[in-house]
């Protein structure tokens with residue numbers, strides 16, 4: 170039985186901000202009046218700005234964007250519904266000085282405590298002495314969880330590019346090549362297919378290294394009869410995909426085949442139950458229980474999945490401790506794994522789109538064991 174938790178939180182009344190921009194609105198129940206945003210993926214979500222230095226200020230009356238002179242032209246092109254200011258120094262510094270110079274009525278200022286450095290925090294307190302602050306960590310992230318139609322289009326494309334890389338790999342010769350050579354082949358395939366920068370370093374972990382859940386590609390030469398874990402993603406307009414497949418280079422030992430079957434079944438069971446209204450902890454438990462029942466509970470040490478969007482890892486988290494509930498329009502990964510020292514590891518991961526009836530797999534490369542030459 171699927172226990173459906175209340176979705177009351179999602180229905181929290183929101184007050185629209187006066188200016189346009191993305192559909193961001195501050196929750197009515199918030200404990201701050203203005204918000205300073207410094208986390209770049211959040212800035213990109215709100216403004217469309219793709220540069221590497223900026224700061225957003227949302228006050229009850231107006232929305233501002235601050236960046237330095239290097240991004241003058243880019244900001245003019247990309248940032249539409251915000252008043253753009255070019256600052257002589259760092260963007261956050263410029264934002265604080267603007268608030269003082271214009272005597273902006275900011276009220277309690279929310280800031281991203283989980284994203285700013287200690288130095289920036291001290292700067293805020295020093296420059297805006299006398300202001301009251303509130304740690305508004307995660308406020309923008311919450312509104313990034315449910316993807317718009319446009320965002321889903323980008324995510325679909327990023328997933329299709331990841332699939333294309335796996336198709337290329339399935340046709341390639343890997344035995345006798347180094348993990349790094351394979352990683353580069355995958356990266357160049359994705360870049361040629363239109364991917365932006367890699368969202369994370371490609372994992373190619375072969376033989377005993379496959380037992381390391383995050384074994385970035387090394388100089389190790391891939392041999393025959395090994396497990397090879399490959400974890401990769403592409404980006405389209407900043408939106409990431411994330412997919413893992415485990416391959417075999419020729420016949421495997423019975424235990425290696427066994428863990429592949431267990432992980433594949435665990436992923437299948439979790440995929441079948443993903444739907445809006447399911448709790449993240451419950452989905453995690455479905456896969457985790459299956460792996461534990463097969464005797465490999467201790468060898469599955471990470472959470473089952475995570476949200477994917479402008480960041481490769483974002484909310485919600487699908488883990489035993491998660492208090493979150495899946496909602497339609499969320500994109501999450503389902504990625505059980507088993508890692509046995511000396512024997513090898515298996516992980517199978519797909520990026521899926523949650524809907525009311527279930528989930529749509531956006532990464533579609535076959536999940537059965539594929540043998541590489």
Ligand code: ZN
Pocket residue numbers: 400401411412413518
């Ligand atoms: Zn991954």
Ligand code: ZN
Pocket residue numbers: 411475502504518
């Ligand atoms: Zn992942």
